[in-house]
Amino acid sequence: MPVRVTLAALVLGVGAALYASPGRFPAPIRYLAGYTLDTPDPITTAPVDTQALRRAAAILPPGSVYTVEAPAQPLQLGADVRSVAHLFFLPSLEAADPSQAAWILRYGTPLRLPPGTRMVRTFRLEENVALVELAPP
Amino acid sequence: MSYGRLLLGAVELNGPLLAVGYALLATALRGRRAATWASYAGVALLVGAAAVFVVICSLAVLGVRPGLAAFAIVCALLAAAGGGLAVSLAARRHAPLERPGWAPVSVAAATGVAVVGALLLANAFRSSPRLDDVWGFWLPRGLALRELGLDHRVFLPGSDILPFSHLDYPLWWSTLLSLDVRLTGSLDLRAVSVELAVLVVAAVAAAARLLGPYVRPALLWPGLLLVLASPELHRQAQGGGADLPLAGYLALFVLCAALWLGRGDRLALGLALAFGAAALQIKTEGAPQLLVFSAVITLVAWRQRQRLLGLWAAVAGAFALAAPFLVWRQAHGLKNDISLAHALSPSFLADRTDRAATAARALGHQLVSPRDWLLLVPLAVLLAVAVAALERDPRWLAPPALVGVGYAFWIWANWGDTMDLQFRLQTSGSRVVVPTVLIAGLAVPLLAERLAASERARRARGRGP
Secondary structure, three states: OHHHHHHHHHHHHHHHHHHHOHHHOOHHHHHHHOOOOOOOOOOOOOOOOHHHHHHHHHHOOOOOEEEEEOOOOOHHHHHHHHHHHHHHHOOOEEEOOHHHOOEEEEEOOOOOOOOOOOEEEEEEEEOOEEEEEEOOO | OOHHHHHHHHHHHHHHHHHHHHHHHHHHHOOOOHHHHHHOHHHHHHHHHHHHHHHHHHHHHOOOOOOHHHHHHHHHHHHHHHHHHHHHOOOOOOOOOOOOOOOHHHHHHHHHHHHHHHHHHHHHOOOOOOOHHHHHHHHHHHHHHHHHOOOHHHHOOOOOEOOOOOOOOOOHHHHHHHHHHHHOOOOOOHHHHHHHHHHHHHHHHHHHHHHOOOOOHHHHHHHHHHHHOOHHHHHHHOOOOOHHHHHHHHHHHHHHHHHHHHHOOHHHHHHHHHHHHHHHHHOOOHHHHHHHHHHHHHHHOOOOHHHHHHHHHHHHHHHHHHHHHHHHHHHOOOOOOOOHHHHOOHHHHHOOHHHHHHHHHHHHHHHHOHHHHOOHHHHHHHHHHHHHHHHOOHHHHHHHHHHHHHHHHHHHHHHOOOOOHHHHHHHHHHHHOHHHHHHHHHHHHHHHHHHHHHHHHHHHHHHOO
């Protein structure tokens, strides 16, 4: 019995030490205490200001239809901004045709209003990030 | 947000699932001691999650929004049905389960499993999921289902709203994740990692419970430690994708099918139904994999026609439970991005044999790399060959056959695919082999036990009367 208790205690102790200071352990077992990023936000490939998008989500009335304006390059940035917006803005949805949108998320690019639309007001969320409300057609 | 809120959300989601699972198992467990009930916690959680979200997904297809109210009502009804059935039946008396001896190596390995499981859970609390599929696809679909129902503007192509990608994918993982995140009180993606870690630990606990009566602790716990400590398992547990739940349910389906066919364990047959139903509703590739693994099992157990009928009834039942979504998907013409017509066309395949060779190399590397899965697959193959040779019974080659078929299936899928192969293999190669690896991993303790028993019998025969 003492051997078993000692073994169990030893394994528990190693586990606790591994969690507390993984850097002291060799690489082949260090991964057992590894983690990605301690954040509630998505880990994006291109750097995206997720806090600004969370603020935009709080402003956007539920059920709105929006469009996203992001730089064409780098391609990944636009894709990531759009995906984060899809996540945070639900139940609002992105229009397939920008001219059908009632709101524009402008991210890192100058505002270009879709043809035939008129701006009502702008919520500045961050330097170069804004949520723009459009007048109904 | 605090870790406490994440913990509370995990308890609020998994507590009812555990209760439902126990209610559904109550008929089989009635009359057992409290300690035995406790040992079924992993099985109960997985059964509860399978049952609750299979029902919720079917209701979603019928127009019910899978929100908290639907979750509460479905949990209550399933728990009442399971509990009511158990209460209405006469109590059973069970012979006490044999208590195996715990050698020091068993204690060290079992404590190791507990420690690694605890680390996996603790790490999840500080891990936003690595895969962009989680926040770009799986979770938004679930949130949309909860807020809008199965709104055709986003779940079907051709509307004035941008639809989701992978429209053919089932709803189980998305629905579970949206409730998971809802119960944490805000959109905290670490809740996804926590839930995935809970399911992984539950799957290992379930495997321990199911294998326990047939494998001595000195072989069971080191085998499970190999699975749980695999580096790739930890990476995927922090990935957030649906591949790991799918792999867990498929591997447990195969294990339960083997226990039913080999030992006539009726509870295992019921579990095969539940686990198969969940696998079908997690990802599109769940269905073909369930069928090919069942086909291999059928060939191996061909002489046991009576029990095979039971197994195929369970497979048919799993498909019946998935029918609402499958019918809805078929009715709207939603297809997978891998074309079956291409994959079955000899001329199409003949023109691109280089893809098969490249896929075979990449996927084969994933299966045998010690940096990913600690040699689980080679170990299972070696043990199976040794047991088959000692026992002179080719049926023990079933685990390598399952590995071979799982491997061949994904080579074929990549061969018949039109997407850039390097991209496909880099983004999904490590994930698609997981069911095959876990099937091999769960076979290791069973094969080791059989090898030890065979060797002991051989020595006894050698000593003579």
